[in-house]
Amino acid sequence: MILPFIKPFRLQERDTVAVIAPASPPNLDNLERGIEFLQGLGLNVIRGKSLTNINGYLAGTDEERLQDLHEAFLDPEVKAIICACGGYGTGRIAATIDYEMIRHHPKIFWGYSDITFLHTAIRQEAGLVTFHGPMLGSDIGKEDTHPLSKKCFQQIFQPTEWSYTEDISPLEVLVEGKADGPLVGGNLSLLVSTLGTKFEIDTKDKLLLIEDVNEEPRAVDRMLNQLYMAGKLDDASGMVIGDFADCIPKRDLSLALHEVIDHYVKLANKPAMKDFQMGHCNPQIAVPLGVQATLDTTEKKLSVDSGLM
Template sequence: MNKRSFLKSLGLGVMGLPLIGKSDALATVNLLAPILKGSVLKAGDTIGIITPASALGNEETITTTKEVLQYFGFKVKEGKYIRERYGNLAGTDDQRLADLHDMFADKSVQGILCIRGGSGASRLLGRIDYDLIARNPKVLLGYSDITALIMALYAKIGLVTFHGPVGASTWSNFVAKTFTDQFIDNKLVTFSNPVNKGESIVQYKDRISTINPGIVEGKLLGGNLTLISGLCGSPYLPDFKDSILFLEEINESPEKVDRMFCQLMNAGILKQIKGFVFGKCTDCSPSAGYGSLNLDQILRDYIKPLGIPSYSGAVIGHIDNQFLLPVGVKVRMDADKGTIEFLEKALV
């Protein structure tokens, strides 16, 4: 059921709301409406490629992104401004916003892939035409700085988007399978870390660590820690009540990671969640000086006292082989086994 059908089913109920502004009325309706979902993709569909954050370094990134999508049998439409540069950004805010709006408005485009993350997506949030996107729900895939769009689109209109590889990612067979399972086959999958002992008698790579044992169900929300902590206090974070929060990070020292977890705690977010998954903290080495907390200590200080099912080490984040997670759907998480099981299809 999409938003349009739901609003129609409300009938005169919406008319009975108090006389308030349009945005307030929509916000009231959105509290009641089911989440919005894009459509399953099929060979021959057109995927739009955009750069809503940092600028691209070279033309080859566009070429390989197109080759990846063509591998799955898709046609590709380039955003008008994907080659632009404005400082470190992929064009001005107006240009990047135009590409985002154009791809959602274009009826010939069935899905949208962000070519890279970086920084700058948060600059767009206050100017996005959320009504336009709500009228045209479709797949949006990306991670890292794209977390800003993922969070805002769910907070504002309940759109299920996808935390996973960007065009510039390494598209391994593992990633290709998760892409097919999600977008073409629309499967209810269960994600767990790869088991690969190699020549060793025990597994050393991609191990999970249980923080608090248990199994829990809830809506899956999350993304990059820096982006989510940076949106605290804004209208672009969703309600985390009864959610399972997943986080990942890159190139941040432990003291900065600690500061961001403190922000989530002080903002009341950690008290609302039912479960927690931490992915990879890539290149998060301590800085020189008097020493530093390590990630295990940070998670022990902020997550352990919550007493909720939780684990770390999931293959989520700035790594080659990563889970592809639909944000906003109901899942079951097992903190002892380190699994995330989809209980609800993410596409229609």
């Protein structure tokens, strides 16, 4: 079933936002600085009950993290949900989320990395536009966070279209052309983990964003090959290649990362550019997912509609 996309409402000063950890436990020092950042934007912050819980590599049990997510969407005072960090764990709760409830209580949902699974599931099951952007414990709370990463939060206060050009970072054209469609995707590892499930990423006539971290070129090769064989690269209207931080060989015999990415992008032969500062990078540029976007390699520009009502 194809759902019409729902844009959440913009934030206003003194609105309440919920901070949750639906995957791994956050660095507590960074988390506190991140919460102070949100408060400095004039927002009231409430914390999920399991925000500081530790269950191995998970921030509490699946039931606790699911409860935090549900309560945040159900609470009428909460206008946005900001994830503390990624790590691992969102795929474990995806099948038990009440997507119908989310559809009837739309609000801003923000995060990236392991949160990619939730971006994909929430968009495809509830039709909600979500935001792929830096998180509190893993990005904003760090002492060396780039001002551009913090500035990206302004887009959830004001509905505006925006463009990514070489004023932000140099971009390399891999396949020339112009493509448009809803922007989808996120972390490559998590996108691949949706394949074969009810949450399998739908890339048909969409711009596909990919990024990753700490994966050897051969691992990136394996994942891109799987997406390619599953038809996801051919289905996409174009590709937006984000940051692949520390994706370097750990063995003597290896292809270079750029050789791997270029190979699959050119196999798909859809308009594509790389080196967008989106992903595990500093600065990190936030972007709404599920909204209409246009990639133009002649102008070296990605234009994205507002993600807000």
